[in-house]
């Protein structure tokens with residue numbers, strides 16, 4: 137199975153919230169500033185939603201490493 141590793145750069149995040157909407161088991165938003173919180177950097181499931189979240193993020197704050 138392909139391993140998937142996600143990273144989130146909170147300095148780039150503009151708190152748009154798309155990631156948390158698309159993959160809520162992996163991404164959340166900080167209650168204070170709305171920026172991304174990474175809940176799971178190596179999700180075992182939900183890979184399609186995680187990929188979509190990374191591609192949809194408007195600020196390029198999310199990156200994906202698949203190997």
Ligand code: SF4
Nearest residue numbers: 149150152153155193
């Ligand atoms: S989609 Fe991108 S910009 Fe929006 S909250 Fe998530 S990481 Fe931040």
